[in-house]
Amino acid sequence: MQWGFRWYGEGDTIPLTNIRQIPGMHGIVGTLLNKMPGDVWEISEINALKASIEKEHLSLLGIESVAIHDAIKAGTEERDHYIDHYIQTIRNLAACDVHMICYSFKPIFGWAKTNLFYQNEDGSFSLLYDQAVVDDMEPSEMYTLIHSQSKGFKLPGWEEERLKKFHRLMATYEGVTQEILFDNLSYFLKRIIPVCEEVDVKMAIHPDDPPWEIFGLPRITKNLEDLKKIMDIVDSPYNGVTLCTGSLGADPENDMVEIVHALKGRINFVHFRNVLFMGERKFKESAHLSTEGSLDMYAIMKALVEVGFDGVIRPDHGRTIWGEVAMPGYGLYDRAIGISYLQGLHEAVLKEQMQSKGGKSV
Ligand SMILES: [Mn+2]
Secondary structure (H helix, E strand, O other), X not given: OEEEEEOOOOOOOOOHHHHHOOOOOOEEEEOOOOOOOOOOOOHHHHHHHHHHHHOOOOEEEEEEOOOOOHHHHHOOOOHHHHHHHHHHHHHHHHHOOOOEEEEOOOOOOOEOOOEEEEEOOOOOEEEEEEHHXXXXXXXXXXXXXXXXXXXXXXXXXXXXXXXXXXXXHHHHOOOOOHHHHHHHHHHHHHHHHHHHHHHOOEEEEOOOEOOOOOOOOOOOOOOHXXXXXXXXXXXXXXXXXXXXXXXXXXXXXXXXXXXXXXXXXXXXXXXXXXXXXXXXXXXXXOOOOHHHOOOOXXXXXXXHHHOOOXXXXXXXXXXXXXXXXXXXXXXXXXXXHHHHHHHHHHHHHHHHHHHHOOOOOO
16 A cells, blocks of 8 residues: 555645655645646646645655536536646656546535534534534535634635636536446546557546535436446456545445445545544544544455555545644544554554464564
8 A cells, every 4th residue: 555645735734744754655646726627737837836745755656636627527518628638737747657547427516514613522524514504504504604613725626716606517417317427437447448448547436525515506426336337438457446435434325335345446545534424414523543433444444455456545634633734524533543543453454464364473
């Protein structure tokens, strides 16, 4: 496995010099925040990002995300033009020796929470989702809510400017059912995956967060059944998933261990995060430890080792702790604690496995 950390570029409050000091850290899952969906990522821009990371002796392990233009998701007549751009970006990333792209195929809302700074009993803060709050809201109000709580941080996908385009966006997706959205994803994958195979770039689709329908918008990455259907569109290891344990795991019906085994060979990226169920469709993002949330993180790590996962893994959202001022979910401290815990689980699982095979402990 390669241990990674998400980093938003030079504007991130967390310097690479700090990330580098986290034990066992291999590199960064990065992005170009100035790129709009549909833009071609130029080789010079990718190389500049890469150089800034390599200067700190870290590697650029993959991209999160190269966003998909709404024309592709909604299947409008401009989609081929934007798929051509996407293909050029894939080729340019490959030319810069970057081989993994995380993406999502969700209309309008990439992720949703109803409280970005829910105060836990110990004084730390977590992101929280409560369906009851969403049920009382108009979709456009979600932007106002997220923006009002973001403490000045720009949250990807929730920029206030996007709200201005919101009604136009809603119109773009009018009549786009779950079936149509799936067909549009099929069209996209059938065009890009042959290129990914040619240049060795693995795609990793991110599941819905939360993994159920909100505001009546279609969602096609909610559970194992959905993901298997997507894997079947193009049966190739280059058409893979981002196993986001906190996204899929927010639905107690999703058995994470079963999902890992069923997606053997198709998990191209892992987001490791725990959630605590607080009621019907209500949960918060807890600390990573199994004892702090509702997921069995040991069992998930064990399953990943059993299926031979050897890609990039990173700690997902952490709590805001120790008075840190950072983007909600993306502070340094709790993610650093989280990754050390994951590394501990991984080492234990590996050594257990070796001992049970009668081999010598490493
Ligand atoms: Mn995730």
